[in-house]
Amino acid sequence: MAQSRIWDLVKTQCRIFSLNYNPDRLRLGNKILRQRLRGPTLASWYPKQTVSFRQLQNSYKQFGLTTFDEAEDDREEAIQVAKMRGKGRPKKKRTAAESRSAKKKK
Amino acid sequence: MSMQFPKIPKKVNIAGFVNTRVLRDDKKRQVFAKYEVQRQALRYAVRNTSLPARTRVQAQLELAESHSYTRSTTIKNRCVASGTARSIFRDFKLNRYQFRLQALAGELPGVRKASW
Numbered sequence: 211m212a213q214s215r216i217w218d219l220v221k222t223q224c225r226i227f228s229l230n231y232n233p234d235r236l237r238l239g240n241k242i243l244r245q246r247l248r249g250p251t252l253a254s255w256y257p258k259q260t261v262s263f264r265q266l267q268n269s270y271k272q273f274g275l276t277t278f279d280e281a282e283d284d285r286e287e288a289i290q291v292a293k294m295r296g297k298g299r300p301k302k303k304r305t306a307a308e309s310r311s312a313k314k315k316k
Numbered sequence: 317m318s319m320q321f322p323k324i325p326k327k328v329n330i331a332g333f334v335n336t337r338v339l340r341d342d343k344k345r346q347v348f349a350k351y352e353v354q355r356q357a358l359r360y361a362v363r364n365t366s367l368p369a370r371t372r373v374q375a376q377l378e379l380a381e382s383h384s385y386t387r388s389t390t391i392k393n394r395c396v397a398s399g400t401a402r403s404i405f406r407d408f409k410l411n412r413y414q415f416r417l418q419a420l421a422g423e424l425p426g427v428r429k430a431s432w
Binding site: 236237238239240241242243245247248249250252253255256257258259260 | 329330331332338341342345346348349350352353356359360361362363364365366388391393394396409
């Protein structure tokens with residue numbers, strides 16, 4: 211068989227299987243294009259938070275159901291206790307004048 | 317074409333163990349995924365000998381100047397449960413100690429302690 215016929219065959223093969231016809235074996239960098247993208251798999255290594263407890267609570271609230279958040283309850287109780295002992299947070303100073311007068315008292 | 321560095325989101329959206337190093341690694345992963353296509357295009361231009369030499373050198377320079385987070389080599393697999401970077405089982409995303417703990421607690425389906 212003539213050499214040119216064989217090249218024709220290779221050419222057709224490349225066209226059918228969508229390969230790169232490169233009889234001179236030039237370095238065309240096509241192996242880079244053939245590589246798969248690894249970004250999506252690498253980016254999903256750490257599990258993403260899809261639903262928070264607050265969102266769950268809110269979704270139940272629509273149906274008139276109440277949920278019990280122990281951590282939030284503890285926090286509110288601690289605040290109440292601190293307030294009773296006079297250890298609550300100071301009042302927010304809204305204006306510059308207020309914050310200045312607060313400093314002077316000391 | 318300049319690679320702008322994306323802003324860090326204020327809210328942490330990782331369900332597992334979180335510390336600074338985990339956050340940083342996650343950041344690297346997100347940035348890499350974002351710029352992967354761009355990087356591959358540049359890499360293709362560098363390897364393609366049929367392109368003019370000037371174009372190839374330009375692509376090389378751009379790759380060299382791009383931020384290190386756009387490279388996958390800076391990404392390190394970290395334990396999802398403890399943030400440790402060493403001895404990670406890739407299949408479970410856990411380091412050996414967390415793997416042992418969870419396996420003994422029966423939290424890993426199909427894993428059981430060998431005994432013969």
